[in-house]
Amino acid sequence: MAEMADLYDERWKETPGQESAPPEGLARIGQKPQTIARDESSNPYFRIISKDVREYHFIVPSEEVVELGEIFSIRDGRREAEITFLARITDILHDSNYDGNWDTVIRGDGFYDSDQIFCRVVAEPLGCVVRDEGGERFRKARTIPAKFSPAAKAGREELKFLADEEADVEVGLLRNGSEIVEGIPVALASFAMDHHMGVFATTGMGKSNFMKVFAASCMKKASSKESKFGLLIVDPHGEYILGNEGTKGLLHLARYRDGIVCYSTDPRHKKDPAVSELTVKKSEILPQDIEVLYAWTSAQREALEAISRVFFEEGWIEEFLTPEGAAKMIAEGFHEKTVGRIGRTIKTILDKNRYISDFTSSIPGIINSLLAGKVVLVDIPNLGERSELFLLSILSRAILERYRIESAEGARGKSCLITIEEAQRVLGGGEGSLARFESIAREGRKFGVGLCAITQQPKLIDKQLLSQFNTFVILGLADRNDRTRLEESAKQDLSSLDVEIQTLEKGEAIISTLKIPFPVPASIHLYEKYLERLNREGPSEGRGRMGGFNPPPD
Numbered sequence: 001m002a003e004m005a006d007l008y009d010e011r012w013k014e015t016p017g018q019e020s021a022p023p024e025g026l027a028r029i030g031q032k033p034q035t036i037a038r039d040e041s042s043n044p045y046f047r048i049i050s051k052d053v054r055e056y057h058f059i060v061p062s063e064e065v066v067e068l069g070e071i072f073s074i075r076d077g078r079r080e081a082e083i084t085f086l087a088r089i090t091d092i093l094h095d096s097n098y099d100g101n102w103d104t105v106i107r108g109d110g111f112y113d114s115d116q117i118f119c120r121v122v123a124e125p126l127g128c129v130v131r132d133e134g135g136e137r138f139r140k141a142r143t144i145p146a147k148f149s150p151a152a153k154a155g156r157e158e159l160k161f162l163a164d165e166e167a168d169v170e171v172g173l174l175r176n177g178s179e180i181v182e183g184i185p186v187a188l189a190s191f192a193m194d195h196h197m198g199v200f201a202t203t204g205m206g207k208s209n210f211m212k213v214f215a216a217s218c219m220k221k222a223s224s225k226e227s228k229f230g231l232l233i234v235d236p237h238g239e240y241i242l243g244n245e246g247t248k249g250l251l252h253l254a255r256y257r258d259g260i261v262c263y264s265t266d267p268r269h270k271k272d273p274a275v276s277e278l279t280v281k282k283s284e285i286l287p288q289d290i291e292v293l294y295a296w297t298s299a300q301r302e303a304l305e306a307i308s309r310v311f312f313e314e315g316w317i318e319e320f321l322t323p324e325g326a327a328k329m330i331a332e333g334f335h336e337k338t339v340g341r342i343g344r345t346i347k348t349i350l351d352k353n354r355y356i357s358d359f360t361s362s363i364p365g366i367i368n369s370l371l372a373g374k375v376v377l378v379d380i381p382n383l384g385e386r387s388e389l390f391l392l393s394i395l396s397r398a399i400l401e402r403y404r405i406e407s408a409e410g411a412r413g414k415s416c417l418i419t420i421e422e423a424q425r426v427l428g429g430g431e432g433s434l435a436r437f438e439s440i441a442r443e444g445r446k447f448g449v450g451l452c453a454i455t456q457q458p459k460l461i462d463k464q465l466l467s468q469f470n471t472f473v474i475l476g477l478a479d480r481n482d483r484t485r486l487e488e489s490a491k492q493d494l495s496s497l498d499v500e501i502q503t504l505e506k507g508e509a510i511i512s513t514l515k516i517p518f519p520v521p522a523s524i525h526l527y528e529k530y531l532e533r534l535n536r537e538g539p540s541e542g543r544g545r546m547g548g549f550n551p552p553p554d
């Protein structure tokens with residue numbers, strides 16, 4: 001037989017009067033590990049055997065299934081205060097008490113002693129929960145659990161401290177490995193929302209589902225007048241309002257419909273009294289909003305920048321499009337062709353974005369609803385990416401201006417969170433990025449304006465901008481560079497979660513945010529199920545009166 005490895009010294013000694021199970025050769029799948037029969041204190045499995053303050057090791061029977069990412073609790077009985085260390089599995093290795101190539105040596109039909117082989121589990125310390133007269137609190141661990149301290153998969157009791165009262169926007173349930181820890185919701189803290197949030201996932205991993213769940217929780221809070229921020233969603237795919245392809249939408253949340261305000265360009269929603277027709281007044285458009293839409297030459301850019309000097313703000317569009325307006329620009333030294341190209345683009349925008357009106361605007365109503373802490377959904381299906389960016393540009397400028405003024409006057413309402421889908425388009429840092437969103441990322445929080453950036457490709461988002469984000473919701477991310485970018489920018493250490501993030505299933509997430517002491521594994525609610533639950537919470541408010549489009553509020 002090959003020599004025992006040094007681990008042998010550390011192993012249990014038999015308690016007198018107790019017999020160890022006889023070696024039986026290779027244990028068969030489904031058979032209980034032999035050592036389980038031994039006295040609890042003599043069992044070497046699930047006990048911390050090494051290694052240091054950065055890494056704990058314990059062994060488990062080869063037949064035992066443990067998973068990467070599972071959180072284990074380790075009871076340390078040495079102290080007066082009750083301390084439970086928590087550690088997350090980062091690796092699982094085959095190991096044994098033998099040296100050399102014992103596992104490939106033929107040894108009659110006995111093979112080898114199954115109780116000498118096992119799996120070694122490597123776990124990263126997360127911290128410890130201390131219970132004393134002062135109650136229960138979590139802190140980082142500055143020491144190592146006592147040798148042979150028992151480790152067990154953490155359950156509801158050990159993890160209940162994660163259900164923080166300040167985290168009030170529910171998005172899912174706590175997950176331990178693949179198992180859901182029933183009764184412990186995972187929620188995001190409202191107060192962190194103007195510190196920006198990022199939702200990252202490869203396509204199909206559940207971004208839209210997450211956003212609907214998040215918005216539904218916001219609607220619930222708004223409906224009960226408890227919300228602390230307004231949420232703006234501009235939806236170019238028409239999927240949030242009533243869902244698509246068998247999924248449900250936000251208006252199906254009848255119970256909390258008064259927590260949402262919808263504006264739409266889609267005539268199909270005309271009959272719904274909860275939906276108003278979207279309009280934007282021509283006078284609300286600035287040259288900067290046109291500038292963000294196209295890759296302009298430097299001459300064209302200069303001309304666009306000069307518009308605010310040459311024309312009055314009100315009515316610049318009409319004036320620019322007249323022969324006199326063009327002549328004014330040419331007199332300023334701009335080439336006829338440059339002026340012509342800008343004029344044609346403006347006409348195209350007016351033509352495509354039929355919601356642009358001479359007289360009415362939804363914008364004041366949108367901002368008032370955000371200040372009141374409601375969810376505002378702007379539904380613009382079939383208008384395309386340019387219209388979405390154009391609208392986002394106008395809206396975010398108006399929001400930022402109003403929030404700036406109200407903050408200066410000390411009279412601001414609730415904070416607000418502006419959602420940007422495919423955020424890499426506008427937060428890339430380089431060409432094509434949008435200065436306005438970058439400035440919201442950098443200084444929006446001063447005025448209570450946060451960004452919720454959703455993207456499949458965080459690697460394309462500027463590193464510095466990303467480091468301004470305090471909440472990361474990470475669903476499965478296949479690309480290594482995407483994961484590296486998040487690791488570089490997250491407030492919490494994500495480096496040991498690389499494999500786990502890679503192996504997340506649909507709807508599984510790792511959430512790193514303020515107030516939760518470590519990146520927490522979550523199972524995001526499936527929207528349709530969450531919807532059923534919320535709608536069951538009380539009597540439906542009904543769909544209200546039926547009629548045409550509401551007059552746009554202003």
Ligand SMILES: Nc1ncnc2c1ncn2[C@@H]1O[C@H](COP(=O)(O)OP(=O)(O)OP(=O)(O)O)[C@@H](O)[C@H]1O
Binds near residue numbers: 208
């Ligand atoms: N939390 C969840 N629980 C169970 N299934 C989910 C969950 N989230 C998403 N799914 C499943 O994954 C599918 C895709 O989800 P979703 O449309 O939200 O992904 P996505 O990342 O937004 O995709 P895309 O990038 O294509 O828009 C859903 O139809 C649903 O079946």
